[in-house]
Structure formats: C-alpha cells, structure tokens
Amino acid sequence: MQAPAKVAVVGAGSWGTALAALIARHGCDTVLWGRDAACIAAIGERRENPRYLPGIALPETLAATTDLAACVRAADLVLVVVPSHAFAETLHALAPHRPAHAGVAWATKGFEPGSGRFLHEVAGEVLGGEVPLAVVTGPSFAKEVALGLPTALTVHSDTPAFAQAVADVLHGPAFRAYTGDDMLGAELGGAMKNVLAVATGVADGMQLGLNARAGLITRGLNEMLRLNQAIGGKAETLMGLAGLGDLVLTCTGDLSRNRRLGLALGRGQSIADAVREIGQVVESVQTADEVMRQAQKHGIELPISGGVQRVLHGELTPTDALRQLLAREQKPEYPVGLFG
Numbered sequence: 120m121q122a123p124a125k126v127a128v129v130g131a132g133s134w135g136t137a138l139a140a141l142i143a144r145h146g147c148d149t150v151l152w153g154r155d156a157a158c159i160a161a162i163g164e165r166r167e168n169p170r171y172l173p174g175i176a177l178p179e180t181l182a183a184t185t186d187l188a189a190c191v192r193a194a195d196l197v198l199v200v201v202p203s204h205a206f207a208e209t210l211h212a213l214a215p216h217r218p219a220h221a222g223v224a225w226a227t228k229g230f231e232p233g234s235g236r237f238l239h240e241v242a243g244e245v246l247g248g249e250v251p252l253a254v255v256t257g258p259s260f261a262k263e264v265a266l267g268l269p270t271a272l273t274v275h276s277d278t279p280a281f282a283q284a285v286a287d288v289l290h291g292p293a294f295r296a297y298t299g300d301d302m303l304g305a306e307l308g309g310a311m312k313n314v315l316a317v318a319t320g321v322a323d324g325m326q327l328g329l330n331a332r333a334g335l336i337t338r339g340l341n342e343m344l345r346l347n348q349a350i351g352g353k354a355e356t357l358m359g360l361a362g363l364g365d366l367v368l369t370c371t372g373d374l375s376r377n378r379r380l381g382l383a384l385g386r387g388q389s390i391a392d393a394v395r396e397i398g399q400v401v402e403s404v405q406t407a408d409e410v411m412r413q414a415q416k417h418g419i420e421l422p423i424s425g426g427v428q429r430v431l432h433g434e435l436t437p438t439d440a441l442r443q444l445l446a447r448e449q450k451p452e453y454p455v456g457l458f459g
C-alpha cells in the first residue's frame with residue numbers, strides 16, 4: 120500500500136484540528152473539513168481554531184473547507200474525527216465522494232449511540248467490506264498534540280498495511296504511532312476509559328484521596344479487561360496505549376472533559392450545568408449506557424461503570440454510588456483465566 124500523499128481530516132473540533140495540523144506539519148497535503156463556517160474561515164485566514172484550540176498556531180500548509188465532497192474527493196486517506204453521535208451520518212455523507220483507493224480511519228471514541236454498535240461495525244456496514252478501515256486511539260490530549268508535545272498512540276486495523284500507512288502519516292519527530300490488529304479491543308479501551316474517568320473525577324471531586332483514585336483506576340482496568348475478554352478483544356491491547364495508557368491519562372489529567380465532568384458531579388454540580396460549562400464533546404454521557412448494554416449482553420458485572428451510568432442518569436448520588444461500591448462482597452482480584 121502506497122503512503123497516502125493527500126489526507127482528508129473530517130471533523131474540525133479540537134482533536135480533528137490537532138491531528139490535521141500534525142499531519143500537515145509532517146509534509147502531507149492535508150485538508151480539514153468542518154461544518155462551522157466561521158471556524159473554518161478563521162483557520163484559513165488566521166491559522167487558528169479560535170473555538171477549540173485558541174491561541175495555538177496552525178501550519179500555513181493546512182487547508183480548511185466546509186465542502187465535504189471536495190475535501191474527500193481528492194484524498195488518499197480519510198481520517199474521521201467527529202463525535203460518536205455524528206459518526207454514522209458523517210460516513211453516509213462522505214461515502215459517495217470517497218475515491219475507491221482511499222481507506223478510512225477514525226479517531227472518534229465511543230459506540231453508535233442507541234444501538235451500542237462498535238464504530239468499525241458501523242463503518243463496515245456503511246462503506247462495505249472491501250474498504251480498509253483503521254482505529255486511531257491512545258493517550259492524546261488534542262491541546263498537547265497541537266502544541267507539538269511528545270505523544271504516543273496506536274493504530275489498529277484488520278489490514279496491516281493500512282494500519283502502517285495511517286501510522287506513517289501520524290509518526291514524526293515528537294509523535295510515535297504504533298500499530299496493531301485488534302480494532303475491537305482498541306475501540307473498547309478508548310470508549311470505556313471515558314466512563315472510568317468520570318468515576319475518578321467524581322472521587323477526586325468528593326476529595327476521597329489518592330488511594331481511592333488509584334483503586335478506581337486499577338479496578339476500572341479490571342472492568343475493561345473482563346468485558347474485553349467477553350467480546351473477544353486481546354488483553355495486550357487493553358494493557359497498552361489503547362487501554363491502560365488512555366485510562367491513566369484521562370483519569371488523572373485535568374485536560375480531560377470526562378474527568379472534569381466527574382469532578383463537577385463530585386462537587387455537587389448538576390450534570391446539565393457541568394456539560395454546559397465544559398462546552399465540548401463529553402463522550403461518557405452516551406458511552407456509559409452503551410458500555411452497560413455490552414456488559415448486559417455478555418453477562419458481565421461492571422460495578423464502577425454501572426455506578427457512573429446511574430449517577431449520570433441522576434438515579435444515584437455520588438455518595439450513594441460510593442457507598443454501594445464499598446459495600447460489595449470481597450472477592451479474588453482477578454477471575455481465573457483472564458490473562459489466558
């Protein structure tokens with residue numbers, strides 16, 4: 120597979136803009152599509168995304184457009200970076216314009232809301248089975264990537280040459296892009312860590328201490344591993360950048376919107392006020408339901424993720440969620456056979 124010379128980045132929020140800037144800085148011909156005309160005009164005229172990455176200079180070579188067909192039509196590689204709720208509709212919109220040779224990757228984290236389908240299932244259905252698909256995921260705050268700070272992430276695909284091609288446009292002097300072949304595990308890790316970040320945020324907002332935070336991260340990882348085993352993902356994916364790496368980042372870093380939602384809830388703020396104040400995509404609000412749908416489907420008990428879901432729905436206060444977690448029966452730390 121040839122290295123993509125022209126890349127279309129679809130979605131001009133903070134992550135799409137940061138990835139487009141990264142790829143453009145690496146010398147690829149890069150076009151960023153966004154639906155917000157004012158934002159796209161500012162990127163073209165001032166080399167800045169004032170809404171999502173204010174004050175960060177974007178490369179002169181980065182082109183931006185509101186014309187999705189034109190953006191995609193010229194591409195060798197399409198990288199979708201819209202929120203999960205817009206993933207299916209965006210794929211439907213771009214599909215007729217995608218050149219036959221262009222594979223499709225996405226850096227969206229979450230499931231299809233309402234159905235709980237994995238995004239690679241949605242992409243396979245919308246685009247057809249022949250199109251190379253890849254998931255881009257891992258510990259990566261958009262702001263830090265846009266500032267050129269060192270970052271490592273991973274690209275998973277069923278088509279190894281496509282994973283490598285996507286990794287090649289991302290990899291650079293301050294950015295390490297690894298590859299793997301486990302889209303299922305990679306997507307599960309990226310989705311679940313957002314839910315678990317709410318849990319640690321709540322605990323920190325309630326000032327429960329550092330022991331509680333570490334306990335939640337570790338038992339959260341255990342929840343990821345158990346659900347991952349049930350759905351058929353690889354344990355090593357969850358022990359790497361797509362799982363543990365992103366879990367640690369999002370549970371501890373205050374740049375995380377999901378952690379900040381948890382902090383606000385733990386301090387007694389309402390979910391509506393917290394989401395409004397954050398003013399950006401907070402994937403956990405929908406992902407918690409879809410994680411619990413998967414858990415139910417596979418008969419897996421996930422007390423932390425389930426607690427987050429109930430807190431997000433206002434069915435449980437943070438204090439009651441904590442009380443329920445602490446009152447659970449004792450058990451061995453790991454089920455036999457979790458690591459094969």
Ligand SMILES: NC(=O)C1=CN([C@@H]2O[C@H](COP(=O)(O)OP(=O)(O)OC[C@H]3O[C@@H](n4cnc5c(N)ncnc54)[C@H](O)[C@@H]3O)[C@@H](O)[C@H]2O)C=CC1
Pocket residue numbers: 130131132133134135153154155171200201202203204205209226227228229259260261262398399400402
């Ligand atoms: N910001 C970050 O550091 C990272 C974000 N992600 C993931 O990337 C995805 C996108 O998130 P962000 O860029 O951070 O969000 P954001 O909140 O910064 O921006 C959201 C963007 O989505 C667009 N949008 C909203 N609804 C849309 C629709 N119906 N159709 C088309 N575009 C729509 C908005 O116009 C805006 O450009 C999410 O799944 C997120 O979890 C993944 C890794 C890092």
Ligand SMILES: O=C(CO)COP(=O)(O)O
Pocket residue numbers: 228257258259260313316365368369374375376377378400401402
């Ligand atoms: O996915 C992310 C970092 O890897 C961003 O996390 P938040 O969506 O919680 O800000």
